[in-house]
Amino acid sequence: MRRIAVFYTGGTLGMRASPNGLVPALEGIAERVARLAPPHVECAFEAFSPLIDSAAATPANWERIACRLAALRDEFDGFVVLHGTDTLAWTASALAFLLPGFGKPIVLTGAQKPFSIVGSDAPDNVADALAAACFMHLTEVTVAFGRRLWRACRVRKHESIALDAFATPGLAPLAEFEPEVLWHAALWRVDTVPFSLRPFNPNLRVAMVMMSPGATVACLAEMVERSKLDGLVLLSYGSGNTPDDPRLLAALARAIERGTVVVNVSQVWNGSVDMNAYATGSALAAIGV
Numbered sequence: 001m002r003r004i005a006v007f008y009t010g011g012t013l014g015m016r017a018s019p020n021g022l023v024p025a026l027e028g029i030a031e032r033v034a035r036l037a038p039p040h041v042e043c044a045f046e047a048f049s050p051l052i053d054s055a056a057a058t059p060a061n062w063e064r065i066a067c068r069l070a071a072l073r074d075e076f077d078g079f080v081v082l083h084g085t086d087t088l089a090w091t092a093s094a095l096a097f098l099l100p101g102f103g104k105p106i107v108l109t110g111a112q113k114p115f116s117i118v119g120s121d122a123p124d125n126v127a128d129a130l131a132a133a134c135f136m137h138l139t140e141v142t143v144a145f146g147r148r149l150w151r152a153c154r155v156r157k158h159e160s161i162a163l164d165a166f167a168t169p170g171l172a173p174l175a176e177f178e179p180e181v182l183w184h185a186a187l188w189r190v191d192t193v194p195f196s197l198r199p200f201n202p203n204l205r206v207a208m209v210m211m212s213p214g215a216t217v218a219c220l221a222e223m224v225e226r227s228k229l230d231g232l233v234l235l236s237y238g239s240g241n242t243p244d245d246p247r248l249l250a251a252l253a254r255a256i257e258r259g260t261v262v263v264n265v266s267q268v269w270n271g272s273v274d275m276n277a278y279a280t281g282s283a284l285a286a287i288g289v
């Protein structure tokens with residue numbers, strides 16, 4: 001018998017209709033999940049309160065889930081987190097970084113259509129997540145969605161309506177559930193560190209800004225001057241370039257001097273950042289981005 005803890009945080013998977021659109025709901029979800037468990041699995045179900053639309057999730061939500069997983073780590077063989085799809089990729093990635101060496105499967109999933117709707121993807125997604133959570137060798141955080149299993153810290157939502165909503169750019173799925181079940185175990189990460197819950201301050205002021213031609217450049221310079229950020233993730237162009245705007249560069253340089261950590265991430269899905277490829281990128285490297 002394997003024991004799986006299921007945390008329900010909200011999201012479309014369990015939502016019901018309201019006059020203003022879908023809202024999170026609790027009714028019937030524990031029973032529906034229990035019916036999907038494989039025969040040798042005992043599920044313990046825990047609903048977070050309040051249930052949320054994941055569009056409202058904050059780093060405090062990530063911390064709360066991570067603490068709950070850490071607290072129950074010794075009591076269960078695997079964990080499933082039911083989550084809204086809008087920010088599922090952020091939570092999944094945060095958990096992967098907050099729980100190094102966890103040593104047991106943590107599988108996130110959600111749905112594009114509520115359980116209660118005919119043709120919902122919730123039953124397949126939950127069944128796949130429960131199956132993956134039974135695999136004791138799957139010791140990394142993953143996302144089961146669209147009949148595939150994805151690495152948590154690489155996953156992105158790339159479809160707002162279609163059921164195969166997630167993918168990991170540049171990385172193949174870790175398992176496939178159709179047309180036949182294939183566990184690509186050779187791709188799975190092996191834990192090399194002892195477990196710890198990484199200390200994390202959800203109140204740090206970290207912002208992410210996507211570079212775009214036009215007013216963004218001046219707005220970003222202003223924001224960096226005024227907001228006193230702890231961290232800034234800059235979604236740059238191509239291999240790590242931004243406009244060589246003197247005001248932006250000066251604002252970033254001053255922020256870095258004050259202690260803001262500025263990280264350059266490309267807005268492009270594949271490839272990587274090389275700040276020395278172009279003069280515009282090397283200007284960022286020179287000021288400490």
Ligand code: ASP
Binds near residue numbers: 012013052054087110
């Ligand atoms: N807005 C919903 C949420 O993220 C969307 C979903 O779950 O698919 O909670």
